[in-house]
Amino acid sequence: MEFFRIKKDIPFMHHALVFNVISLITFVLAVFFLATRGLHLSVEFTGGTLVEVSYAEAPQLEPVRQALAASGYPDAQVQNFGSARDLLIRLPNRDDLDTSRVSETVMATLKSVAGNAPELRRVEFVGPQVGKELATDGAMALLLVVLGIMIYLALRFEWRFAVSAIIANMHDVIIILGFFAFFQWEFSLPVLAAVLAVLGYSVNESVVVFDRVRETFRKKRAMDTPAVLDHAITSTISRTVITHGSTQIMVLSMLIFGGETLYYFALALTIGILFGIYSSVLVASPLVMWLGVSREQFVKPKKEKEEAVV
C-alpha cells in the first residue's frame, strides 16, 4: 500500500503568498476573539470551588439553584456535566466566605433538597493566590519552551530557521487559543499541557522539513531556494501525513473513550495537529524563504564526511 505517488515536486512555494495571507487572516481572527471574548478559564486559574455530584436519578436544576442561593451562594452556577444525572456546581471565590468549608456546606445543602441524596464525585477548591501563580507559571513555561527551542534550532541549523519555526508554532498556539475563545470551551490545566505539547510537537514537524532542506541544499547544487524547499516538503509529505495520522488516531481514541476530563485535552491536540501540519509546511517554509535562506549558509568550507552508499 502506498498513498503518495508524486512524480514532480509540488510547487508549494509558488503559492507561498496565498498561504501566508490565509495564515495571517486566521491569526488575526484568533487574536481578535481572544481579545474580545477571552478564554473561559477553569477553576484552577480563576480560583473558586467546583463540586461534581452524581444522582441516582436525574435531578431538577432549579430547586438546587434555589437551595444554594438560600444557603448563601447566590452566584453558584449549576449545570449538567456529561449526563443528566451528574451535576457540576461552580462557586467563585468571595472574600466574605469561609473558603475551607465550602464543599461541606454545598454537600449539606444538596442533601437537604427534596429528592435523593447525591454522591460526591469530586471537589476542587483553589484559593485565589494559587490561581494567579498557575497562570504565571503557565506563561513562564510557554516562554521557556519558545526560548529553548529557538536556541536549539539556531545552534543546530541557523537563526532563520529558529525564527520561522517559532513564528509558525506560536501561530498554531494562538489559533488553538482562538478556537477555545471563540467556542468558549473550558481552558483547564490539562488543556494548557496539551497546548505546550503541541508546541513541541509542531516544532518537531518543522524540524523534519528543515532537515530535508539542509540535506537538499548540500546535495543538489543546481536548485534555487524555492525549488529546494518544494523538494524537501514533497519528499517528506508522505511521512508527515502518516505520522500525524497515527497521532490523530490516538487522540481520536481519547476523544471517544476518554470521557469529559480528557475531552478538551484531546480537542486542543486535534486542532494543534491539523494546524501543525499546515504551519510547518506552509508557514515555516515560506518564512525561511522570505528571511533569505541560501546554500552558502549550509555548505561549510570544510568537507563534510560523505556517507558511502554501497
Added chain:
Amino acid sequence: MNRYPLWKNILIGLVLLWGLIYTLPNFYGEVPAVQVSSAKATLKLDPVAVTERIGSALRAAGIDHTGIFADPGSVRARFADTEFQLRAKDAIERAFNPDPADPSYVVALNLLSASPNWLTSIHALPMYLGLDLRGGVHFLLEVDMPGALTKRLDATTGDLRTLMRDKSVRHAGISREGSTVVIRFRDAAQREAGRRAIQDTTADLQLAERDDATDDLKLVATLTPQAQQTMRDFAIKQNITTLHNRINELGVAEPVIQQQGAERIVVQLPGVQDVAKAKDILGRTATLEVRMVDDTPGAIEQALAGSIPFGTELYTERGGSPLLVKKQVVLTGDRLTDAQPGFDGQTNEPAVHLTLDAAGARIFRDVTRESVGKRMAILLIEKGKGEVVTAPVIRSEIGGGRVQISGRMTTAEANDVALLLRAGSLAAPMEIIEERTVGPSLGAENIAKGFNSTLWGFLAIVAFMCAYYLLFGLVSSVALAANLLLLVALLSLLQATLTLPGIAAMALTLGMAIDANVLINERIREELRNGASPQAAIAAGYDRAFDTILDSNITTLIAGIALLVFGSGPVRGFAVVHCLGILTSMFSAILVSRMLINFIYGRRRKIDGLSIGTVWKPAADTAAKR
C-alpha cells in the same frame, strides 16, 4: 553490514527483560492488608520489633499471612482474603492496644500489591496511582509566615526588655513596629551600651541607629535574613512533623506529606472520603504544659495500685515507666519561644535548648529556685489527652529564660523532643489554599477511560502500520509495544505518580513514537526507489533517519522539561510521562526495531526484496534525480 554485535543484542535483550520484570507488579492487583502505625506523637515505631510482634500475634491467633513488610513509619501484613484480614485486625488490635481507651498504635485496614515477594524485594512495585485514579483528598496548606514572624518579634520585644533590665541599660520604651523592634534611648552612651548588650547575647538581630527630629535616639532591630530563613524552615519542618503524627491517627494507607515551595505543604490522603474529619485533624492545635512531678515517697505505688492521690495524674514516660504529675500547671507553651536540638556545652552530650519569653523566664526562675533536685514534666496536650515528652531533673536555679535539657538522649531523640516541644508551642498557623476531593467511583472510571483510549488507539495504529508497511510495520509495532513496556517499567521503578493526564501523555507518546519508525520506513522506501540494494537501503534508511529523529525528539523534550519545571499537579503528571516516553521511544524505535530487522534480514547473503509495502518507482525522470 546489517548485523549488531552480540553484546549489543544481549544488552537490548537485557533492557527488555528488565522492562518486563518491572512491569509485572502492575498486573497482580491488590490484596487486603492490615497496617500498624504509631498513634502517639511520643512513640517511635520500631519496624523490626513491631514486625516480630505482628508475627507472633498472628501465630497465636492461627491466622496465615502472605508476608509482612516494614517501612520507617509503618508495618503492613498481607492476607489472602478480607475474612483473614478482619480477623487479623482484631488479633493485632488486641495484641498492640491492650487498653482500647488509650491506644498506642493505629491498626488500620489497607490494600497492598499482590505481586510475589521476590518482586517486592527487588523494589519492583506497581505504579503509584494519583488521587484522580484512586480517589481521596488532596490539600495544599500555606503556613502563615507573617504571623509566625510577628509572634517571634513579640517574644523578642519581651526578651530585650529583660535584657536591658539585667544589664541596667536605661531606655525610653521598647515596642514592635511592623516587622521591626524599636528601642528608644535618651542619650547616645546608653544607646551604645544597649547595642553592645544585644550584640553580646544574640546574633539573630540586625541593629540600625535612627535619630528622629525629636530628642529620641532609636535603635531599630530587625531579624537577620539567616534568622528569618531558619525560622521559616523550622516552622515548615515542624508543621510537617505535626501533620505526620496527626494523619497517622486516620490510619491512611499511604499519606503523602511534602513541602512545596518555601511555605507550602501538600497533603494527599488516598482513599479518604471524610473530608470534614480530615480538615479537623489538620486544623487541630496542640498545647504544651510544664508541671511538677509528684515524688512523694509511696505516692506512685499508691497510684499504680489504683488510688491516684488528689491533685495528680498518672502518665507514662517515653521509656515506659509510670510518672505521677501534679495537675497544677507551672507554665504553658505560649511562654516557650523556641526549642532547638544541640549539644551540652560541657559534656558534649546531645541536648535540647529551650528559650522562654520574659514572663516565662521569671516564673521559671522562681520555680526552679524552690525545687532543685526535683523533676518537672513537659507534657504535650492534644485532644484533651496529655503525653509526657520529657521529665528532666532540675539541677540548679535557671534564670535568663534559657533552659537546657540533657542526659540519656541520643541525637535523634533530642531532635524529636525539640520538634515535639515546638509542635506544642509555636506551630505556625496554616490555611488550606487548595483542596481536591475525588470519589472512589470516579477514580475507577478514570482508569477505565485512560486504559481504553490507550488500548484502542494502540490497536488502530498497529493495524494501520501492518497494513501499510507489512513486515516492517509489524516490526515497528513490536518496537512500539516495547516502548510501552519500558515506559510502564520506568514509571513503576521511579514510583512517579500516575494521573489521568499522565495516561493521556502515555497515549500521546505512543502516537508520537511511531513517528520515528515512519521516518525510518519512508527513508528505506526512498532508498529503494532510488535503486539501492535492499541491504544498503536498510543501512542508509536507519542512518539517515537518525539525525532527524534526534532533532525532533530533542525539541519535544525541551517542551516536556519546561512543563516539568513549571508545572504542578496535573501538568506535572503529564510532563513526567511525556519526558520519559520520549527517552523510551528513542531507544525502542531505533535500537529495538533495528535489532529485529537485523535478525530478519541481516543474516542473508542475498535478498530479493524487502517486505515494506509497495515501493512505487517513477518510470521516467531518473535523470533529474541524479
